[in-house]
Amino acid sequence: MSFDGQVVRPDQDLLPLYNEYVCVRVTNMRGIDLNRYRFDFDLTLAVLLMNPDGTIYNRYGGRDHRAADVWLNKPSLARVLRDGLIEHSRYQQSPAPPATRPRKAIENVDAFARKDKGECIHCHSVNPALREEAVSLGNWKPEDLWIFPTPGHVGLELSPTDQTLITRIAPDSPAAICGLRPMDRLLTMGGSGPISTISDVQWALHNQSPASSSISVSWKEQDGKIHTGVISVKDGWKQDTPLAFSWRPSKWGLTPAPGFGGRPLKRQEKKTRGFVESSFAFRVGYLVTWGDQARYGRIAAKAGLRVGDIVTAIQEKGDFRSVEHFHAWWRLTRKAGETVPVDILRQGKKMRILIPVIE
Amino acid sequence: MRSLFLLRKTLVLGALALGFLSVPSFSEDLSPLWQTDLDKATLLAKEQGKALLIVFR
Structure with missing residues (x-):
């Protein structure tokens, strides 16, 4: 189950x-x-x-x-x-109800309402609509992309089964400098309520400024002694890698997009073609020639990419961990005006396609 | 031999079908524990002095 x-x-x-x-x-x-x-x-x-x-x-x-x-x-x-x-x-x-904020439902956000077909709305539809709304209102900042930072951003590693327990502290990290040590237990962070889970930690970190800031923290040592301290983070501390971002479904709304994608080759097919099992390779299953992002698929097609091609490297990078990683990398790192070389196999022949990146 | 095979196949498929039919639907299985209307559940929690456990899926 x-x-x-x-x-x-x-x-x-x-x-x-x-x-x-x-x-x-x-x-x-x-x-x-x-x-x-x-x-x-x-x-x-x-x-x-x-x-x-x-x-x-x-x-x-x-x-x-x-x-x-x-x-x-x-x-x-x-x-x-x-x-x-x-x-x-x-x-x-001693109840202390939070201040009432105006009710905001996703179907009332213009960016979503325009495309609303009256169907069931999944959670992952929310972030792209909120981002589109912020962009249209001129409130969007690039650092807003980095939401719910993991504890690793301040140097903390937590136990998956006991998520208040620190299992490792990255050397010289903000948490190490603060004085936290392995086997300590987090109690509170950033003025939040009691910490019980990694989600509580991420919520506490999410609410901190992405610029240089000080995050209050309290923790309990193994012997029961309680400490308080401040975790000092530097400007841009929330920023993460394309790999770390790759799981987020909200990445699909980011641009520039590659305009193509597909499924990774199966183990047997990699073996047949003489690829190392861990190598990156996927078969182009679609070129996005429809909807809001049709321009990306059309330019990839114009550059010569075809459904059925096997992509083996992009910008000479063959170390993508997954197709999602490739998608996040393209969206987070490529800039309009660049040209991206995409190495492919077509009917067993190696080829390089040069795809222009557009807005 | 073939009829034995067919009999065994029929019995297995029949058992699978019965097993499938006996699996309760989400609403039948979970209704005593789970509310599906958040506003109603919030009122209920207020009345009962309980906290809410909300699963977003």
Whole structure:
């Protein structure tokens, strides 16, 4: 059973925890107030534990380019469910409802409404529409791309099963300079509520400025001693690599786009063609000659690329980890006016296609 | 031999079909635990003094 399946059909030992909550499963973002239910909309699974007054106690979910379920497991879920109940009990002693913000639903965002066909709205449709809205209002900044930074951005590595526990600190990183050490446990960060999960950490980091800033943090040592400190980050600290960005479905809306894509070659086909198993190679399955991004596919076709070609390197780079990595790399690093050499195999013959990058 | 094979195949397919039919749909299986209307669930949580567990999928 997928982890999502495990979340919605909890084991008998998790059921008593679930029963302490009112459980809701949302599969359609239509009508959902984005100012109230705030999470990383690129995720395929996100959990909020919250008071009905809008106060969010904890978040659960999170992923990276390695896999969708890197941070999803039963021990960490059980822990956050327990922590959420403790926080709920504490909060009820002195409630402090968040300031009311105007309701904002994705179908009321012009950039989305223009394309709205009245169907079910997936979470991953939200970020591209919000970005398009910000661009049209002149509010978009390149650094806005770097949302929900992972703990690695400040030098922290956390345990997947016990996500408050620090397993490694990168040498000379902001966290190391702050004084955090492996086996310490995060308590709070950036003025947020209690940390229980990597999603809580990412939310705390998400709310910090992308410029040089100081992030307050508290933690507990193994012996129980509690510390507070400040993690100092430098300008641009949220920026990440194309690989780290590659899992995000919101990348599809970014431009310039390559205008083509396809499926990676299967292991057997790589073997037959004499490729190393780990090598990058995909068969062009489509040229985007329709919709908003048709210009990219048309220019790739004009340059000579065809459906069925096998792409083996781009800009002499053959170390892409996946087709998604290639897509993120192109969108994040290529600039209009450049020409990108794309190495292909066509009917066993090596060829190089030069594709102009356009706006 | 062939009829034995066909009998076995029929039994296996029949068992699979029965198994498939006996799997409850999402709404049947989960309705006691899961709400699907966020606004109603929020009111319910208020009434019951409970926290909300919201899964966005």
